[in-house]
Amino acid sequence: MQKSIRLNQYCYISIIFACYFFISCENGEKHSQSIKYISYVELVNRLTDLKSLSVLPEEGEKSEMWSSYDRKSRVDSITGEFIDWSANNDGLSPQYIRKEGNNEVLAEMDGPGAIVRIWSASPKKGKVYIYIDGNEKPILSESFIDYFKPTVPAFAFPNLVYETNAKGFNNYVPITYQKSCKIVAEPGWGQYFHFNYITFKPKTKIEPFNANLTETGLKALASVDDFFGKKLGQNPNDGNLDKIIKEVSINSGVKTTVYEFEDSGAIGSLKVRVKNVPKEREDEILRKTILEISWDDENEPSVWSPLGDFFGSAPGCNEYKTLPMGMTKNWMYSYWYMPFKNGAKIKLHNLSDIPITVTMEIGKEELKGDIDNLGRFHAKWHRDLEPVDEERWPDWLMLKTNGSGRFLGASLSVWNPKGGSNTKAKEGHYWWGEGDEKFFVDGETFPSTFGTGTEDYFGYAWCNPSLFNQAFHSQTIDSDNMGHQAVNRWQVIDNIPFQKTFDGYMEKYFANDWPTQYAMVVYWYLDAEGKDPIKATPTDEVYGFEIPYKVFRKPDVxxxxxxxxxxxxxxxxxxxxxxxxxxxxxxxxxxxxxxxxxxxxxxxxxxxxxxxxxxxxxxxxxxxxxxxxxxxxxxxxxxxxxxxxxxxxxxxxxxxxxxxxxxxxxxxxxxxxxxxxxxxxxxxxxxxxxxxxxxx
Incomplete structure (x- = not known):
């Protein structure tokens, strides 16, 4: 009897242990499934992956920036008042978080994450140390200037690490960390910095960075560098696209549907050529030909832009090549990925007084997976949106949108015939591009991206008007900052995810009547239920809005x-x-x-x-x-x-x-x-x- 009881006890205990083991294993399996692993190669591949940008962001995913902005600008935590919001001593007033001895702490981040862009206008020989995951020994310990030169094996890629023709220093080699990252600079490191970094959702496991990268890491960087050096203008995701070519003639004042899809799918490439336009009227025709694209039977188009502006440069057709956009002798091209669930319509509206002929090549792909997890592509041209309160001068609204999505960047066309000033712009500002970018994500009271100058956002420096084009940015018109300038910046690996809202501003110190006038296309993804408040610009305000001004010039001097x-x-x-x-x-x-x-x-x-x-x-x-x-x-x-x-x-x-x-x-x-x-x-x-x- 006692033996039987003892056996029953053993059986009972065994059953409990077995159940516990089963539950533990099941929980362990669920736990392991919830942990996402990102290899260094996978992260590097995001530098050219335009397709995955359409996937709506996960909770906890972020993209932010530390910079040398003027710390006098702040928001009162109690009243919400914007204090010294126009402060412009960037890079000269304390441009660090705090001091540790004589050294300056420039940035601190919690992981898992990665630095995905480093920029400076004036890197010098003073060392900059990058510490990751609480280690006492830095993962990188180099003169700041060497972060932009091939002295470190991981940076020996001239199309990822470079100085532009227009003086800006850029480094797009990802530097990963699991728990934390801290950037410390010794005296003499230079002046001005941006450290753009992305944060992955919690429980993500990221392969740690090492200055002596693995062979697979070096090969991945070399592959991207080779593409940027030799293949810009080609579609990085071209493999599964069915090409449709349409040619349409559009009379003056007519809006026509170039092509209509009735099923689901995605546009993976869009190329356009306008035929037989008199050279002297090219600027006008490309501004007066409006591109409209609508998804899923929506009432208002998600894409509305003059044709030339949409493809990243205006006025006119100015040859350049970047990763997602460009203008060549044969085509204006876009490789942004544009998914849709219930059809899509591509329209062109001819606002000019002459008929035009347009050839369009559309690359379409069948959708796989959950379409409801994909954002809709938006691109809107505007000149001036709603003004801000006086206390927020000189903020100029780029984009305000509601929903879940990703901000992808902007193409800016500037009309600034008079040049600089030191009274009209207040506070001794001498040229149009003094203004910082300020990006508020999901209701932030202070922007998680706060820049140091308009040209710095676009990846160059010192108001240098020289032409350049790299994979993620370009300057395509050089009028010596006294006329038209055209610049763009594409945020691909450094795209800015948002769950609820995105409010983006660019400081604009010079008033329209100076004249300094902006026209901008903003690009972003938004969930199907999101709110895009930017309406079409009235047709009589699309072309010829620039205020004329003739500069005095002494002849023969x-x-x-x-x-x-x-x-x-x-x-x-x-x-x-x-x-x-x-x-x-x-x-x-x-x-x-x-x-x-x-x-x-x-x-x-x-x-x-x-x-x-x-x-x-x-x-x-x-x-x-x-x-x-x-x-x-x-x-x-x-x-x-x-x-x-x-x-x-x-x-x-x-x-x-x-x-x-x-x-x-x-x-x-x-x-x-x-x-x-x-x-x-x-x-x-x-x-x-x-x-x-x-x-x-």
Missing amino acids: LEAENLNITSNSGGWATIDAFAHESLYKSVSGHKILFWTAQRNKKNILETEFTSQRTGLFEVYANIIKQPEGGKFNIQINGKRMRTINFQSSDSTYATEIIKIGKIKLNKGIQSIQFKTANNHKFPQKMWIDYFEFRGK
Whole structure:
């Protein structure tokens, strides 16, 4: 009897243990299923994966940025008041979180996550340390300038790590971490930074970064780098697309359906060519031809944009290639992935006064998986949305949308014929692109992305107007910041996911009537039930809205801003400075050569120019006298000219044309040297508008 009881007890205990084991195993299996593993190769592949961007974000997924923005800008935690919201001392006021000894903490992130973009305008030799997962030894310990050079094996990819033609330093090599990341800089690291980083949903397991990457990691980076270097303009997801080619003729004022899908699917490529347009009317036709795309029988199109603007550059057709968008001799192309559930309609509206012929190639793919988990592609062109409250000046609204989705970037067309200013824009701002981007996600009171300048967002620096195109950004028009500029930035691996709301702003310091006028296309994914509030722009406001302005230019002179600076042993020198706006009627081209001499330096500035003439010339200089002006000696081809006093007798700024001597020139390269004439007062400033060589 006792044995039987004992056996029953053993059986009972065994059954309980078995049940416990079964439940534990089942929970363990469920637990393991809830943990998502992301290899380094998989993350690298996201650099070219446009298709997965349409997948709606998971809870906990984020994309944020640490930067050197001016910390005076803040939001009162109690009142919600925006304080010093226009502060613009980016990179000069404390540009760090805190100090640890003499070092500066630039960024701190909780994992699992990855740094996916590093940018700077002026990286120097001071070291920057990246610590991950609480380790005392940094995973990277390099001079900040070397984060943008191939000195580290993981960064030896010139199409992922580079300086643009327009002076911006960029690094798109992902740096992963599981628990945390901390970035610390020693003195002398440089000026200005962005660290864009993404955070994965909780319980994600990420392969950790190592500066000496595995062979598979190096191969993945090499493959992406090769694609960006040799294959931009090709579709990275082209394998399963059925190509449909349609040619339509559209009369003046007519809107026509180019193609209509009645089932489900996705557009994986869209190419357009406009035929037989007179070259002199190309800008107008590409702005007056409106592209509309509607998904799932919606009443308002999700895509509404002038054709040229939609494809990433305006006005006109300006050849460039980036990963998702471009303009070539044969096509304007888009490789954004555009899924739909219940049909799609592609329409073109000809607002011009002449008939046009358009060829369109559409690449369509069958959908697999859950369509309800895919966002709908949106792209909207606008000039000015709702204004902000005065306390939020100078914010300019890019996009405000509700629902779940991903922000993908923007294409900005700027009309700025007058150039810079130092009074109209307030606070001493000298050019149109001073403004920071500010992105508020899911009701944030303070933006999780707060930038350092418009050109910095677009990946370049120092208001340099030079042309460039890389995989994720480009500048396609160069009018020397005095006319049209066209820039774009695509946020692919650094797309910004949102669950409820996205409110994006770009600071715009110059008013429309300066004139500085923006036209922008914003691109994003939004769930099928989300709210897109951007309506179509009235047709009479699409073209010809730019306020005309004619810049004063003195004929047959050597503009000082066209000099080539060959050496400088003094203070800051630039040929891209704008004069005081009160002098615009007497400063040719509004720009000047600006140089500041400094104490205890040699203060010699060497420049050169090319002369197309030979002969004996009297030389005149149009200079700007100002309160902090100094005395400077000038030599042309080694011959001493007249010493010029740039200091005004009062606190005013004024131009003055001065004869500085005679010089014999032979056709070819000439030199002009500037040197301080005294060392008594500092700083000493020199502003020169132009030189005029009068002779035969």
